[in-house]
Amino acid sequence: MAAERRRGLLDTNILILRRWIDSDLLPDEMAISAVTLAELAAGVHLVRGDDAQARAERARRTDVLQRAESEFDPLAFDGQAARAFGRISAAVQATGRAPRRRVADLMIASVAAANGLPLWTTNPADFAGLDELVTVVPVRRPDVTTAR
16 A cells, blocks of 8 residues: 555545455545534434434444544544635536535635545545546445345
8 A cells, every 4th residue: 555545534425334355455544524523423313203214223323423433533624624614615616517516525625635645435436527636535335235
């Protein structure tokens, strides 16, 4: 792994899928953003219903959130990230896409850019057009249907 890729920011989807992702595909030193914690917390509360399947999904999401909270000290979306967000939003708009549709993704990319970290994700298409602003490291999405 290249020296510049020893450290990296994990996208929310990496945390959700991490137990199925080979650790050799991730950076040695992993970081997350506070935006990722917000997405994970929202995910717990957005599960609808109170049947057994909904309770199991809520429990699974709570587990992912609690693991992230205990394992990481998240990087803040601070003033530097806010300035990067402006540049990143403009770059997305220049590709003909609407930045408002992926605000959380762009905020995470902004935290990566502000901290000089590459961004590991299973959804590299979410960050198309940002090549000059943030290094996106694609990770193959694991097949969780056979892994469960």
